[in-house]
Amino acid sequence: MSFNYLTKITDINKIFLDKFLKEGSTVIDATMGNGYDTKYLAEKVGETGFVYAFDIQDVAIKNTTKLLEKYNLKNNTKLINDSHENILEYHTGNVDCIMFNLGYLPSGDHNLITKPDSTINALKDSLKILNKNGIISITIYSGHKGGQEEKEAVLEFVQSLPQTDYSVFMSKFINQINNPPELILIEKR
Ligand SMILES: C[S@@+](CC[C@H](N)C(=O)[O-])C[C@H]1O[C@@H](n2cnc3c(N)ncnc32)[C@H](O)[C@@H]1O
Numbered sequence: 001m002s003f004n005y006l007t008k009i010t011d012i013n014k015i016f017l018d019k020f021l022k023e024g025s026t027v028i029d030a031t032m033g034n035g036y037d038t039k040y041l042a043e044k045v046g047e048t049g050f051v052y053a054f055d056i057q058d059v060a061i062k063n064t065t066k067l068l069e070k071y072n073l074k075n076n077t078k079l080i081n082d083s084h085e086n087i088l089e090y091h092t093g094n095v096d097c098i099m100f101n102l103g104y105l106p107s108g109d110h111n112l113i114t115k116p117d118s119t120i121n122a123l124k125d126s127l128k129i130l131n132k133n134g135i136i137s138i139t140i141y142s143g144h145k146g147g148q149e150e151k152e153a154v155l156e157f158v159q160s161l162p163q164t165d166y167s168v169f170m171s172k173f174i175n176q177i178n179n180p181p182e183l184i185l186i187e188k189r
Pocket of ligand 1: 030031032033034035036037038054055056057060082083084085101102103104105106112113114115118
């Protein structure tokens with residue numbers, strides 16, 4: 001028998017985001033990868049919303065373009081081949097949600113990973129353009145080389161956010177072996 005509800009951390013994230021995301025919102029996928037989260041966001045914000053998606057790898061742009069074309073979702077998305085560290089250069093305006101899915105592209109080069117410094121810089125800039133009551137979601141994988149350092153840096157940063165301005169929530173599967181991924185959600189007051 002398999003599990004129906006408490007399956008993957010990315011599914012748990014969507015239980016929350018499904019309630020939060022609205023048609024017409026502008027949102028950002030900070031780590032596009034193969035485009036599954038970009039597709040999800042594009043469907044949730046609909047034709048009247050908009051998704052900016054970032055990745056440093058050409059293959060991410062290629063795979064995500066293919067996926068969005070297949071589902072006819074190209075019109076309300078902009079795929080940006082650049083680091084999320086440069087988010088502010090793209091003048092997205094204020095946004096309701098920014099998703100980070102850290103680590104490496106599962107089907108790609110496992111050496112091309114998100115890194116502590118650029119992730120923290122991107123988070124700092126994300127907080128600047130997040131609307132009031134907007135959400136940042138961060139899925140953290142710590143099992144790969146460099147993953148533990150990134151997790152520690154992210155935790156230190158988000159724990160330092162003043163509770164008067166930000167509500168910061170964390171969850172994970174606590175009976176799984178091998179560094180189960182963790183989910184952090186941030187709401188801006
Ligand atoms: C776990 S994957 C993302 C999976 C993706 N959200 C999906 O639905 O398929 C992490 C991605 O982050 C990308 N990445 C690494 N460093 C980055 C950076 N500085 N800016 C933007 N993307 C980065 C990697 O190239 C990789 O594609």
